[in-house]
Amino acid sequence: MTANTQPRVLLFGAGGIGTVYLWLLSKKSTTTAVCRSNYDVAKKDGFIINSSIFGQGIHFKPNVVRSCEEAASANTPPFDYIVVCSKAIPGTVPKWIAPVVTPGHTAIVLLQNGVGIEEEYRTAFPSNPIVSTVLYLPVTQRPAGVINHGETEGIEIGAYPSSAPDQHAKAFTRLIQSAGATAVLHEDIQLIRWTKLLINAPWNPICALAFSKDTDVLESYDGAPGVIEAVMLEIRDIAVAHGYNITMEKVQFELSRAKARIPIHAGIEPSMLQDVQTGRRIEVEAIVGNPVRMGKAKSVKCDRLELLYVLAKTLDLHLGRKLDA
Incomplete structure (x- = not known):
């Protein structure tokens, strides 16, 4: 990525939370979303976002694919960020996103709940920076493609582990802030x-x-x-x-x-x-x-x-x- 090029972002998991942040990131990035259960709806009609903060009836039609293999087959420049916003089910996501992770380049951003979730990504991708986050975003997707967002939005960000260089965490914080999110960088996100x-x-x-x-x-x-x-x-x-x-x-x-x-x-x-x-x-x-x-x-x-x-x-x-x- 050069100074004159928008970062390339792949979002894995376009549920309610993922779609809101994908919409924000699309303002400042070139974005693609891996959709699974809601792929048909997202491909045909896109999403409708009803947000108490960002507005009602926002129509958003991102570039969507069914899998990371499909995204990788497009023969485009490597992704700068893989934003993981799927459920934190152990032993699943690292192997699913592997086709789009460029060693030594792609930063993996975890928009997932819980504790103790980062190490399997560090093990799977030892040369890639890991950015860990905590979200405050009450949201539902019901029915598929319709996102309803409440009155809170915030994302807390930090490098994993806390002793790792934090330039990618800083860069992602600046990126998502510039897109309109409320983001705070921490020395230790744990x-x-x-x-x-x-x-x-x-x-x-x-x-x-x-x-x-x-x-x-x-x-x-x-x-x-x-x-x-x-x-x-x-x-x-x-x-x-x-x-x-x-x-x-x-x-x-x-x-x-x-x-x-x-x-x-x-x-x-x-x-x-x-x-x-x-x-x-x-x-x-x-x-x-x-x-x-x-x-x-x-x-x-x-x-x-x-x-x-x-x-x-x-x-x-x-x-x-x-x-x-």
Whole structure:
């Protein structure tokens, strides 16, 4: 890429979040999207984005392909960024994106949930920079091709590992900021990952298993807020054991945000609940399994989290069998 050339970006996973950021990046980049389940709709009609921040009824028709092999066969210059916005299912995405990763050149940007997700990319692509991010973007895609985005947008960015050179993280931050996103660069993104896990680790599996929004869970039983807080505290204890300090005040703040939505009937459908509703597999390892293993490695008590892992893992296996049938 030269100073007079737009960066070339391939987005892998054009769900709700991916499509919003693809639309933004298309303002400053040459973009291509790998679409899977929504390929036919995206190819024929593109996307409609309804956003409380960016506007309603935005029609966006990107260049789409069915696979990374198809993108690689176009015989175009190498991609500068591969932006991964698919579910964090271990052992899958690195092999799928391999055809479009140019060793020593392509930066791999992970727009994925959870902790402990980056190492498999580092192992698969040892000469490529890894940029890790944490997202705050409440969004749904229902039906396919129609994106509904709420009133929050933010992306936290850092190099992986934190000791790695950060020029690619800085460059991606500047790029997405110039496109209109709210982006912040961090020296160590892992603290931000653990902090978001305070929200994701309890709410995602519980809402998916209960088939309910977060506010419905809180209203189900007087002791429900205490259960959610207990799971959050286990996440905090695991994070602290790994060197990332999260205060009790932060735990209480995150719980209070959900409580505040009850009077205004503004419950949230976490991503796992959306996946279960549409019969897709869930990010059980990234959000629940990895924290449990990391807790046990430090002898941190995490009984509630481990129970959620067993239940969510069972649900994920059930969803996987249905998809394979």
